[in-house]
Amino acid sequence: MLYCIYAISSYLGMVDNRGLFSFNFVTDGFQPQLYYYGETGIWTSGNAQLKQALVELSYSQFNSKIPEVSWGKYCASTKEQLLAAYKLIDAEVSRQKIVHRSMSLDMNEMYRSCVNELQTVKKKYPYISISKVRNGEWPSCTVKLLLRYITFENLEIIAPTHKRLRIMTNKPSIIGDRYVTSEELLDSPRPVISLRFKNRQIHLVHVSGYLKVLEQFGLDKHYQIAPSLGDESISYLFKMLEATEREINVIISPSLQLIEIPLRESRNFQRKTF
Secondary structure, X not given: OOEEEEEEEEEEEEEOOEXXXXXXXXXXXXXXXXXXXXXXXXXXXXXXXXXXXXXXXXXXXXXXXXXXXXXEEEEEOOHHHHHHHHHHHHHHHHHHHHHOHHHOHHHOHXXXXXXXXXXXXXXXXXXXXXXXXHOOOOOOOOHHHHHHHHXXXXXXXXXXOOOOOOOOOOOOEEXXXXXXXXXXXXXXXXXXXXXXXXXXXXXXXXXXXXXXXXXXXXXXXXXXXXXXXXXXXXXXXXXXXXXXXXXXXXXXXXXXOOOEEOOOOHHHOOOOOO
């Protein structure tokens, strides 16, 4: 049996006249997903120890139907060997985040202004609704910035009918009283990977750097997200990557535009499609 970690690099577009790439690492264990933003499409290690650890792993490069995406996986024969490599990759990702700090979405000035405003008004407004943000209740914030805040700080998402208790943390809870759009949620409208199962499309996408899965349900423009915002569970992602590796029902998808995603149910959403 092999124990593996997927490595995916994706071109997201231009930011401040620089090409923005996202690098993601997903294991089949319980370690959290790793990611960072960079300026080059090639992920290279910055230290000899990591290079040696990667050489000792087997590597498989996979075909991508999208030119902007490159991906493959490193595999070890034991859990211990993979965990040792994961720890070294984690350290390198942390280093790259410092090197490319200016490209990180959570360092963006508009994002910081939004977070500061919501933390300032938190005592009066411990519950922040999607609808109020969309209507301009807090001038520094947009729904897109709020969704980043949810993702980066693991904020709780509750339904409009949820019983509201006093919050004992310094972070607000978010009321998912409106659908959000793909333009508000996604880093890029281009999916990393797209599959089709039983007339439903399933897409691997970037949300504030993290890889998430959008699964179609009901009407053509309605999707569910898994893992939910702020949830670092990776088993669903790994299964999708395994299915794509076997080229099961892989399709080329157009840009994801004008689709709608509910947040109120996202905390409990976990399908077993694969």
